[in-house]
Every structure is written in structure tokens, then in C-alpha cells.
Amino acid sequence: MSQMMYAAVLDTYGAVPRFGQLDRPQPVQGQALLKMEAASIKQLDKLKAAGKHYTRYAQFPVAVGVDGVGRLPDGRRMYAMGITGMLAEYALVDLDDCVLVPEELPAALAALLPNALLGSDAALVCRANIQPGQTVLINGATGVSGRMAVQAARLRGASRIIVTGRNAESLAYLRELGADHCISLQDEPQQIIDQLIRVQQDSPLHVVLDYLWGEPVQWLLAAFAKCCPEPVQLVTIGQMAGADISLASGILRSVPVSILGSGLGSISAEQLRQYNREHLTVMLQRAARGELVAGYRAFALQDVAEAWQAKLAPGERAVVRWE
Numbered sequence: 001m002s003q004m005m006y007a008a009v010l011d012t013y014g015a016v017p018r019f020g021q022l023d024r025p026q027p028v029q030g031q032a033l034l035k036m037e038a039a040s041i042k043q044l045d046k047l048k049a050a051g052k053h054y055t056r057y058a059q060f061p062v063a064v065g066v067d068g069v070g071r072l073p074d075g076r077r078m079y080a081m082g083i084t085g086m087l088a089e090y091a092l093v094d095l096d097d098c099v100l101v102p103e104e105l106p107a108a109l110a111a112l113l114p115n116a117l118l119g120s121d122a123a124l125v126c127r128a129n130i131q132p133g134q135t136v137l138i139n140g141a142t143g144v145s146g147r148m149a150v151q152a153a154r155l156r157g158a159s160r161i162i163v164t165g166r167n168a169e170s171l172a173y174l175r176e177l178g179a180d181h182c183i184s185l186q187d188e189p190q191q192i193i194d195q196l197i198r199v200q201q202d203s204p205l206h207v208v209l210d211y212l213w214g215e216p217v218q219w220l221l222a223a224f225a226k227c228c229p230e231p232v233q234l235v236t237i238g239q240m241a242g243a244d245i246s247l248a249s250g251i252l253r254s255v256p257v258s259i260l261g262s263g264l265g266s267i268s269a270e271q272l273r274q275y276n277r278e279h280l281t282v283m284l285q286r287a288a289r290g291e292l293v294a295g296y297r298a299f300a301l302q303d304v305a306e307a308w309q310a311k312l313a314p315g316e317r318a319v320v321r322w323e
Contacts, residue, residue: 013051039068132157214242
């Protein structure tokens with residue numbers, strides 16, 4: 001008889017995961033069982049559970065959770081993206097995809113950081129090819145990944161970091177993290193466009209990380225159409241303000257703006273492995289020294305339904321811990 005384990009179990013698309021039991025997965029060559037310590041609940045997890053993400057579950061019931069931190073059978077502490085759901089006592093992982101986690105780093109932070117870095121630092125490195133001395137704009141910077149993007153850009157040597165967002169308190173906090181200039185998206189559209197034009201005149205942008213898409217990107221493009229003295233890489237990571245934009249062909253023909261995306265798929269599996277080996281390990285070490293911070297609220301696995309539906313503060317993420 002198969003060994004059982006506790007997990008956050010999803011019975012069908014659109015349901016809230018419940019605390020339940022599933023068969024413990026069995027590793028084959030090149031795989032291992034990770035005894036989990038912590039896993040965060042991300043927008044990606046919720047989109048998958050709702051059936052709204054391009055990655056799909058093969059069958060139900062299933063353990064949810066894309067990634068997390070745990071121990072290999074030999075005791076090494078690792079971060080990995082799971083072959084099986086990571087919101088469980090045990091998860092199946094590919095040994096080639098495991099990243100060593102410093103013992104000094106709290107489990108909850110170690111579980112939260114990699115996904116936030118994938119949505120920020122990996123976009124800067126793998127898609128924008130950021131260089132020291134460049135000017136970076138983070139559009140919609142008040143969430144977990146946006147806050148991480150500010151810190152990552154600073155550590156990557158950005159000469160100036162501009163942020164946008166709607167929450168005044170969060171914008172003020174971004175200054176503490178390293179932002180040089182804040183633009184409120186509560187202002188009138190023309191005021192926002194005028195501020196973006198002034199940014200372009202004072203310190204031309206080289207990289208834009210966009211978490212919003214929709215209307216805020218159209219304001220950006222309107223500003224670029226008026227003033228774009230340097231080539232700009234606009235990297236879209238999210239669509240919190242809308243899934244579509246109206247884009248005139250003439251804008252891209254008349255100004256040096258390139259638009260590209262960053263996510264699972266646009267960053268290949270090999271690029272992701274290379275990023276994990278060369279960059280994520282270093283970032284986790286820096287976090288262990290206190291150079292990267294992130295907000296979270298911790299929950300026990302048996303409270304996964306509460307964690308899944310929790311109303312969190314801006315820039316905060318729910319993390320399930322086994323301690």
C-alpha cells in the first residue's frame with residue numbers, strides 16, 4: 001500500500017484547496033522527494049487552480065503549489081520547482097533543478113524569494129540584459145515582485161530607479177528600498193504622461209519592467225512617442241491593469257522601443273537553470289545577509305484554505321510552513 005501524506009488538495013478547477021491526504025509520490029532516476037519546509041501561495045498558483053493558466057493539471061485530486069523549500073533525503077536544504085505540488089509534506093523534484101538554500105535564511109523567506117526574483121531579477125537579467133548604470137522604471141511596483149524588482153535593480157547597479165503605483169504608503173516604502181522617484185497612478189492620465197516625459201528628459205529610461213499592462217502601458221508609450229532619446233526595453237511580466245492594449249504600429253517604427261515578455265516559456269528551461277545556478281544562489285546568500293527583504297504572513301498547512309483566501313497587505317504574500 002502506498003504511503004500517504006498531507007497536502008493542500010485541489011479537487012476541481014475553481015475550488016479552494018483543502019487540507020487532505022494524497023499518495024506520497026515516488027521518485028525515479030534523477031528525481032528525489034523533498035521533505036517540505038515552506039511554500040508560498042502566489043498568483044501563479046491561484047491561476048493554475050482556477051484553470052486560467054497555460055499550464056494545466058493532468059488529473060484531480062492534486063496537490064497545489066509550484067515551488068518551495070525543503071530537505072533532500074541527505075539533509076541538504078534546497079529550493080525547487082516541483083514535479084508534483086509543493087504545498088504538501090513531500091514533493092517530487094528534479095535533482096538538476098534544485099538550488100542550495102543557506103541555513104541562515106528563514107524558511108518562509110526562502111520559499112517566497114525565488115518566485116519573486118523570477119518575476120523581477122530574472123526578467124532584468126534574462127530578458128532586459130540589464131547593465132550597470134542604466135535607468136530602470138518599474139511600472140506597478142507596489143506588489144511583492146515589484147518591490148523585489150526595486151531591490152534587484154539596485155543590486156544590479158541601476159543608476160536611477162523610477163517606480164509607479166497607486167498606493168501612497170507603498171510608494172513611500174519603495175523609497176526605503178531604493179527607488180529614486182515615484183509616480184502616482186492616482187493622478188490624471190495626462191499628468192502621468194507629462195511626468196514620464198520629464199523623466200525621459202532628465203534621465204532617459206533603458207529598461208521598463210511592467211506588471212500592469214493595460215492603460216498604464218499606453219500612457220508609457222504615449223510618453224515615449226513624445227520623448228525617447230535612448231533605446232528602451234519594455235518587459236511585460238503581468239497584466240494587473242488589463243490583458244490588452246491598443247498599439248499603433250507607428251509608435252514602434254518611430255521610436256527605439258522594444259516590447260518583450262518575461263515568464264515561464266519566454267525564459268526557457270535551460271535559461272532558468274542557468275539563472276538559478278549563476279544568480280539565484282547568490283541572491284539567496286545576499287538575502288541571508290539581510291540585503292533582500294519581503295513581507296509575508298505565515299500559515300500552517302492545515303490552515304491552507306484560510307491562507308488561500310487571506311486578505312493580505314500590499315507587498316505581502318501568504319506562506320505555508322511546516323515547523
